Amino acid sequence: MSDPIRVALLGCGTVGGEVVRLLGEQSVELAARVGAPVELVGVAVRRPHKHPEVPAELLTADASGLVNRPDVDVVVEVIGGIDPARGLLLDALKAGRGVVTANKALLAEDGVTLAEAADASGADLYYEASVAGAIPLLRPLRESLAGDKINRVAGIVNGTTNFILSAMASSGTGYHEALDEATELGYAEADPSADVDGFDAQAKAAILATLAFHTRVSAADVYCEGISAVTSADIAAAEAVGCTVKLLAICERVPGEPESVSARVYPAMVPLGHPLASVDGAYNAVFVEAEAAGQLMFYGQGAGGAPTASAIMGDLVAVARNRVAGGRGPRESAAAGLPIRPMGATPTRYHISLEVDDRAGVLATIAGLFAQQGVSIATVRQDVTPRDAGARGARLVIVTHLAPDAALAATVAALGELDEVFGVDRVLRVENLGRPVTALGVT
Known part of the structure; x- marks a missing residue:
């Protein structure tokens, strides 16, 4: 066998502890897979005395000193955040050491700098664990589908929010009650x-868009809305039209001259017939749509110590194999340089619920307002609401065709100014993700 591959670990929380365990328990198998022993030579933590599970001789509070040790071949980083992680990883890459990281926030904010440092020194930079936990997603985008044209990557990439929304849908509880349950179970x-x-999903969307479209996308380029404003009434409204509500990360090519990239995160209605609608609990699922490969679905545990450590170990084996063979893995491809489309110009659909005066001509007035904004109505449903429930008229539920998000937002604002409209109760986006929204009559 070749000389040992020496590994430095930065951080030893839930994920780092699992990495330490796997390196110890699977040492024989890892050596066989890599072609050389894989040895953990140091673990940097803030308070070494808090980690009795790690051999004392491996622990240090000097992360910089560990990264710059001349006998270190690979640095694995699971401390998270921007600093000091950025400086530590740049030091490692500039010294030609391979880097494995799960740091989605750093990659989304300054992945360009890391990639350039890796290219300059010929070092490996792997980060499968930064998105969707144990699900092998980034490597297929970076390698397996590199010869195809990807048009959309979309799905559920945050287990905590999916657990909360699933609990609200299954039990009818409100947002705060579902969040409390998620906290008690350790999901939040x-x-x-x-x-x-939505910030976690925002960072992941930036990474996915960068890989899928060969265009550097930062977290600041990704439009973001969270789920804290989603109510049990929103969930019920979705159910009434054959949908459920999911927090989606959507990255797609938008046709036009020039072609552009849209990356966004927000809660949206998903038809119950779509596979994403059945993804419950803390699971993740991502659809990739490519011209030649068609539609692919990646599903599995998107968070947790063991699943994330599994992705890290896969990257570690790949980096170690490259060092044994004297080569390196694929470089970042950012040759396309497509412009980022602002959210206001991105085509979406809205589901709008409003309370209106129940008299002749009101529907025509509202339809005229939509037309003035250049927004086409796909379906309208009208229900007379019971006056003893505090309502003053009729309930209109409108689903639009695709239109620029800015036009849809302007339409909602204008509706609130009409005398005939007593209130706009709920507004949610609708996503069919490449499939007809048959339940809503939208194609």
Whole structure:
């Protein structure tokens, strides 16, 4: 066998602890797969005395010193955040050391700098664990589908929000009750804002769009809405038209001159007949639509210590094999350089529920307003609401055809100014993700 591949681990929380365990338990198998022993030579943590599960001789509070040790071949980073992770990984890459990271926030904000440092030194940069946990998704995008033209990558990439929305749909509970349940079960952090406000999915969407469209997309390029405003009434409204509500990350090519890239995260109605509608709990699922390969679905556990560690170990084996063979893995491809389409110009559909005056001519007035904004109505449903429930007229439920998001938002704002409209109760986007929304009559 070749000389050992020496690994430095930065961070030893839930995921890092699993990496330590797997390196120990699978040492014989790893050596056989790699062609050389894989040895853990150091673990950097802030408080070494808090980690009795790690041999004391491996622990250090000096992360920089560990990264810059001359005997380190690969650095595995699971500390998260932007700094000090950015500086540590840049030091490793500039020194020619392979890097395996699960740091989606850093990749989404400054992946360009990391990729350039890796290219300059010929080092490997792998990050499968940064999106969708154990699901092998990034490597197929970067390698298996590199010869195809990908048109859309869309799906559920945050397990916490999917658990909350699934609980609201199955039990009829409100958002806060479902969040409390997610926290008790360990699916939500004490501060859940990164998940429920959509920032976690936003970073992942940036990574997916960058790989899928060979165009550098940062988190700032991704439009983002979270789920904290979703109510049990929204869930019920979706059910009434044969849909459920999911927080979606959608990255797609938008035809035109020039062709552009749209990347966005928001809660949306998904028809019950679509496979994503049945993805419940903390699971993730992502659809990839390519011209030659067609539609592919990736499904599995998107978070957790063991699933994420599985993805890290896969990357570690790949980097170690490259070092044994004297080569390196695929470089980042950002040759396309497609422009990023702003959310206002991105075509979407809206489901709008409003309370209106129940008299002749109101529907015609509302339809005329939609026409003035250049928005086409796909379906309208009208229900007379019971006055003893506090309603003052009739309920209109309108689903639009595709239109620029800015035009749809302007339409909703204008509806609120009409004397005939007592209130716009609910507005949700509708996504068919490449399939007809037959339940809503939208094709």
